[in-house]
Amino acid sequence: MSTARFYDGLAATYHALYPDWEKEVHEQARALSKLLGSPAPGSAIADVACGIGTQLLGLAEAGYDVFGSDVSRAAVHRARAECVKRGLVAHVVVADMRALPWPDASMDAAICADNAIAHLLSDDEVTSAFDELRRVLRPGARLAVTIRDYDAALRERPYGTAPQVMGTPGLGRVITFQLWTWHGASDIYDLEHFQLTCEDEGAWKTSRRTATFRAYTRAHLLELASGAGLAAAQWLTPRHAEDFQPVLIAAGPTRETPHPT
Numbered sequence: 001m002s003t004a005r006f007y008d009g010l011a012a013t014y015h016a017l018y019p020d021w022e023k024e025v026h027e028q029a030r031a032l033s034k035l036l037g038s039p040a041p042g043s044a045i046a047d048v049a050c051g052i053g054t055q056l057l058g059l060a061e062a063g064y065d066v067f068g069s070d071v072s073r074a075a076v077h078r079a080r081a082e083c084v085k086r087g088l089v090a091h092v093v094v095a096d097m098r099a100l101p102w103p104d105a106s107m108d109a110a111i112c113a114d115n116a117i118a119h120l121l122s123d124d125e126v127t128s129a130f131d132e133l134r135r136v137l138r139p140g141a142r143l144a145v146t147i148r149d150y151d152a153a154l155r156e157r158p159y160g161t162a163p164q165v166m167g168t169p170g171l172g173r174v175i176t177f178q179l180w181t182w183h184g185a186s187d188i189y190d191l192e193h194f195q196l197t198c199e200d201e202g203a204w205k206t207s208r209r210t211a212t213f214r215a216y217t218r219a220h221l222l223e224l225a226s227g228a229g230l231a232a233a234q235w236l237t238p239r240h241a242e243d244f245q246p247v248l249i250a251a252g253p254t255r256e257t258p259h260p261t
């Protein structure tokens, strides 16, 4: 199953991954804005794997000029609908993060949040995404990339995640869990994502979707970010970042240090 298909299938129920998605929208925007150096209202912020808008909506509500993109058509469609529902304006398009649709040096900040980068399965693919992020950032503009704690996962090589039971407005109780199958001793794994919803009294429906991920260590991503010409790359741990995942912070090119070719 392609990544886009995986998220197309999940778009309608993605919010059920959180105990309270609306609260998450506000809290993540507040934390991200701080991580990005509290850009002035009206600043242009790119969200390059925006999904249904978990970060984008709060950032738009905070007064930023938000440009979202994602490979999933259904997620983009829902992000647009969520904007309309809230009376927000954001520019959301279908695009791969390795070929961003915006001009050079057009963004005051950028984000790539919640493990989207782990869908890119090779160093070359991640380097292409970082190259594109560097290209669209103004000199010195900040980038925040959040990713699962794969340093821990590579030590433990888990078989999956424990079931979470959420009470979700409009959907009732939703049970979500993942099964992981590692490709031998490598850092690649196939993920089976299960979501169980109760349609009628006792009639549970199971949706299963699959995607492939690569478990990047923090040192590995830091090396790829620096190699792509992103400046001052460093990791912040969740406690410091007020986010649930480690955050890679970097900056667009300085005028003095253009991208090494």
Ligand SMILES: C[S@@+](CC[C@H](N)C(=O)[O-])C[C@H]1O[C@@H](n2cnc3c(N)ncnc32)[C@H](O)[C@@H]1O
Residues within 6 Å of the ligand: 003, 004, 007, 048, 049, 050, 051, 052, 053, 054, 055, 069, 070, 071, 072, 075, 095, 096, 097, 098, 112, 113, 114, 115, 116, 119, 120
């Ligand atoms: C876990 S979701 C996070 C979405 C959003 N940031 C959020 O937190 O709700 C990962 C997102 O990455 C997107 N994605 C995966 N590979 C991508 C690529 N190559 N280019 C753009 N988006 C991609 C998926 O479609 C999905 O929406």
